[in-house]
Amino acid sequence: MDLFEHQGKELFAKQGIPLVEGFVAANGEEVREIAERLGGKVAVKVQVQIGGRGKAGGIALVHSPDEAQAAAERMFSEGFRGMPVTRVLVERLVDIDVQFYVSVTLDRSAGEYLAIVSNEGGMDIEEIAREHPEALRKVHIDPMLGLRSYQVRRLIGHLPAAAREGTADIVSKMWAVLAENDATLVEINPLSLLVGGVVVALDAKVTVDDNALYRQPELAAHAATHPVDPIEARAKELGLQYVALDGEVGIIGNGAGLVMSTLDLVQLAGGRAANFLDVGGGASAEMMATSLEVILSDPDVRSVMVNIFGGITRCDLVAEGIVEALQRIDARVPIVVRLDGTNAEEGRRILSEANHERIVPAATMLEAAEVAARLAKGAP
Numbered sequence: 001m002d003l004f005e006h007q008g009k010e011l012f013a014k015q016g017i018p019l020v021e022g023f024v025a026a027n028g029e030e031v032r033e034i035a036e037r038l039g040g041k042v043a044v045k046v047q048v049q050i051g052g053r054g055k056a057g058g059i060a061l062v063h064s065p066d067e068a069q070a071a072a073e074r075m076f077s078e079g080f081r082g083m084p085v086t087r088v089l090v091e092r093l094v095d096i097d098v099q100f101y102v103s104v105t106l107d108r109s110a111g112e113y114l115a116i117v118s119n120e121g122g123m124d125i126e127e128i129a130r131e132h133p134e135a136l137r138k139v140h141i142d143p144m145l146g147l148r149s150y151q152v153r154r155l156i157g158h159l160p161a162a163a164r165e166g167t168a169d170i171v172s173k174m175w176a177v178l179a180e181n182d183a184t185l186v187e188i189n190p191l192s193l194l195v196g197g198v199v200v201a202l203d204a205k206v207t208v209d210d211n212a213l214y215r216q217p218e219l220a221a222h223a224a225t226h227p228v229d230p231i232e233a234r235a236k237e238l239g240l241q242y243v244a245l246d247g248e249v250g251i252i253g254n255g256a257g258l259v260m261s262t263l264d265l266v267q268l269a270g271g272r273a274a275n276f277l278d279v280g281g282g283a284s285a286e287m288m289a290t291s292l293e294v295i296l297s298d299p300d301v302r303s304v305m306v307n308i309f310g311g312i313t314r315c316d317l318v319a320e321g322i323v324e325a326l327q328r329i330d331a332r333v334p335i336v337v338r339l340d341g342t343n344a345e346e347g348r349r350i351l352s353e354a355n356h357e358r359i360v361p362a363a364t365m366l367e368a369a370e371v372a373a374r375l376a377k378g379a380p
Contacts, residue, residue: 288321
């Protein structure tokens with residue numbers, strides 16, 4: 001679960017991480033009142049769970065209460081990158097000297113946590129790593145030992161002398177935020193040295209492990225305040241493992257490993273996955289029909305790739321589910337189907353006899369990925 005910036009800063013405040021004075025507002029009039037209270041010069045920030053706000057108009061630096069109200073009302077009415085904006089954070093403008101990047105995250109490949117400090121901030125960390133790799137320092141953190149003082153010294157050694165002590169204290173407190181809240185990511189971008197020598201967090205990104213919410217009741221309560229994608233909500237309600245992505249090829253498979261491999265093949269074939277939907281190891285006809293309905297409810301999907309390897313799952317039941325789904329709904333896109341394993345021949349026979357114009361059979365995974373990617377682009 002990704003927290004809003006102001007929710008992350010609430011966790012920061014509990015640990016004593018220095019912040020800029022600010023308040024949350026739900027309408028333009030509240031923004032105006034807060035701006036007056038803070039002296040007129042403020043930053044108005046949309047509260048959404050996606051990045052890139054500064055580049056896309058999600059942060060407005062204004063110099064009067066009137067400007068603040070106007071900026072906020074634009075944000076509320078227009079939303080941000082397709083996301084509704086129901087609240088903004090209004091913070092006092094400060095004089096920034098230097099900006100940095102700091103994060104502590106879970107490195108699943110290493111089985112440890114990873115702390116990163118960059119002497120450049122205010123931009124995507126991927127961009128910094130690509131263009132200025134020398135700006136980054138990294139250390140892995142053993143979860144049993146925690147963040148050690150010598151590791152902190154290593155992380156901050158390339159920062160300006162005036163920022164080192166303040167940053168060292170903040171990095172240590174970020175580790176406490178992560179450990180105490182079952183977070184998988186705690187990020188500040190930018191962490192800023194202000195004119196006058198104080199280091200403060202100008203942003204906060206905190207991702208909490210959903211599987212640990214049962215022991216974080218205060219954080220679990222935040223979930224009710226977050227906008228939920230209706231397709232994801234429906235999939236969760238039906239017990240499907242679904243993740244929305246930003247492509248155009250809907251993907252259904254049985255087993256997380258197979259689905260992830262399918263995503264890679266679609267990309268290799270020149271397409272982009274619109275989702276990750278895993279129907280599990282024993283997909284029934286009903287489950288397949290429901291899965292197709294979920295996928296086809298996404299207006300961005302231009303083709304669907306069904307990739308099934310039958311072990312416990314029977315390919316004939318999968319085929320029956322596809323045919324049943326096409327009787328329930330008006331499929332507007334081609335559905336490329338690859339079946340292999342248990343009762344695959346019977347499954348292919350069922351699909352062939354259905355003779356549905358939207359069903360496109362494929363013999364192999366690679367062929368299915370290539371066809372799905374091509375059809376998603378409108379090619380014959």
